[in-house]
Amino acid sequence: MEQKTRLGSNFAWLVLIGCIGFYAIPVGVVGNTSGIFIKPVMDEFGWSRTTATLYMTIQPWVAAVCTPFAGKILAKYDPRIVLTLSSLAYGLATIWTSFGTSPWVWHVYGVIYGVSCSFFMFLAVPTLVNLWFKKGAGKALGIAGASLSIIAAICAPVGQSMIDSMGWEKTRLIFGIIITVVPVILTLLFVRKSPESMGVAPYGQDEVLAASANGAEVVEGAEVSATRRSPFYFMLILVAGFLVFSAAFFQQIPSFAAAGSLGAGAGAVAVSIIMIGGTIGKFIIGWAADRFGAVVAGIIAGISGALGLTLALVSGSTAILFYVGMVIFGFGYAALGVVPPMLARESFGSKNYTELYSWVATGIFVFSGLAALTYGRIIDATGSFTPAFILVIVLYVLVAVFSPIVAKGGHKLWK
Structure with a gap:
């Protein structure tokens, strides 16, 4: 049991790396830097700000509709596969917009973004952290969130410099490739459904069991x-x-x-x-x-x-x-x-x-x-x-x- 507990404790942090892969990297690289692409797109195609940013309104409303279904899907199926597919869809859609010359391309992108992010943006990380961390869950969530902020803080000025030197299309293409390849790899390598699926104990379980009255784990809740x-x-x-x-x-x-x-x-x-x-x-x-x-x-x-x-x-x-x-x-x-x-x-x-x-x-x-x-x-x-x-x-x-x-x-x- 001690060996399995140690393995589970170690793997919990690898799962967190997987969370950073499907959450912090795509949102930090593209999601939180979307503002730097607005003016170049408007200037090139002569679109209004409303037209150029409508996908940003479409995305959260589509995500709001899809999230309850996403919760059921994540609970029923292997999150490694589900999150790999959602990351792949978001990355490929972002690459597609680098060639998008019509507003409808960006509007459809907003729909794809909304569906895919209903899985990875606010739901998957808390769900996996809840399963893999019996203690230290707050620290794990803080690390995931801080990683996103750091990535966005780096990518915003770097992206702006790239736009100035090579144009928004190539910059968005490069960003799209990054958020397609890296999240897919990290998610496939490190995300796992639960400690039970691997036959190991979650991080901190020994301390939780030691503190319990009978030394047995009880999953409680409403x-x-x-x-x-x-x-x-x-x-x-x-x-x-x-x-x-x-x-x-x-x-x-x-x-x-x-x-x-x-x-x-x-x-x-x-x-x-x-x-x-x-x-x-x-x-x-x-x-x-x-x-x-x-x-x-x-x-x-x-x-x-x-x-x-x-x-x-x-x-x-x-x-x-x-x-x-x-x-x-x-x-x-x-x-x-x-x-x-x-x-x-x-x-x-x-x-x-x-x-x-x-x-x-x-x-x-x-x-x-x-x-x-x-x-x-x-x-x-x-x-x-x-x-x-x-x-x-x-x-x-x-x-x-x-x-x-x-x-x-x-x-x-x-x-």
Whole structure:
């Protein structure tokens, strides 16, 4: 048993490398750098911004529809094959857009992106981490999220330089090849359905068993039917939705700075600061979730997001205060990949985790699709960024308030 436990512990980290392969690499290389391709495509074909970016609206709504089905598929079939195929589809579709000269190509790409990312973007990593890590799950989720941020931070300037030197088509082709080949290889090599399928123990199981009353593993959690009727489950979906909706506000920060006395330069610096704060925040919030529980991590994230944006809003022309606010906001921005999956596990258990979390992921996609449109409407209607800031601050406060309520109420449903 000791040998199998050691093998399982070691292989859990290889599974995490597989998660980075199908999640952090495609999203970091292409998904989070999509903005650098918009203007070159618009300039070459004479498209409006709406036409050039419509696929970004199509993608989250298609993903929202597909995610519940993706959860069932991942639970029933081998995730190594499912995630390899979804990674392959996304990579090949991205390569296709490098030759796309008509809007319909990009619109279809949005559909393919939405279907494929319903598997790998918000659902698969928490599902696999839940199976392979009996302890250290928060750290594992933090590593996966931080890897994405680091990859995106590198690929954005590199991609822009490549576009300037060789054009957007070749750059997108190269990026497409990278996110096709590397994720497929890493997923096939390292992703496995569960420790049980390999006859090994998950990471940290010895410590969990030693701490249990009878030394036997019991998979606990709420039943699906009871959970879906619970207000605490819907509150969990709101927590996840509020976090992605609020994180999307970082896209408005450069415009906020440029419209005021801080200037466009401060806005550009702020984006980098948020990414740095977010990368550090993923590790710290993941550590807090492991050490103190998901509730404490949720409270830290909610307070950080609210405090950081409050400082930025009242900073006026004081750049230092604005930058400090952006660092703190980065911790709230970082919470999306850690707090919802850990809070779901702490509140409703591991028994039916994949099926229950698929609906949480659906909520994330829905709120993601609403974010940019909502912020644009508020700012256009009021002529000010202040109401949008206040909305996001309130949402972060609600995250901090809802997190302990969800955990306390959800745990009552366990059988």
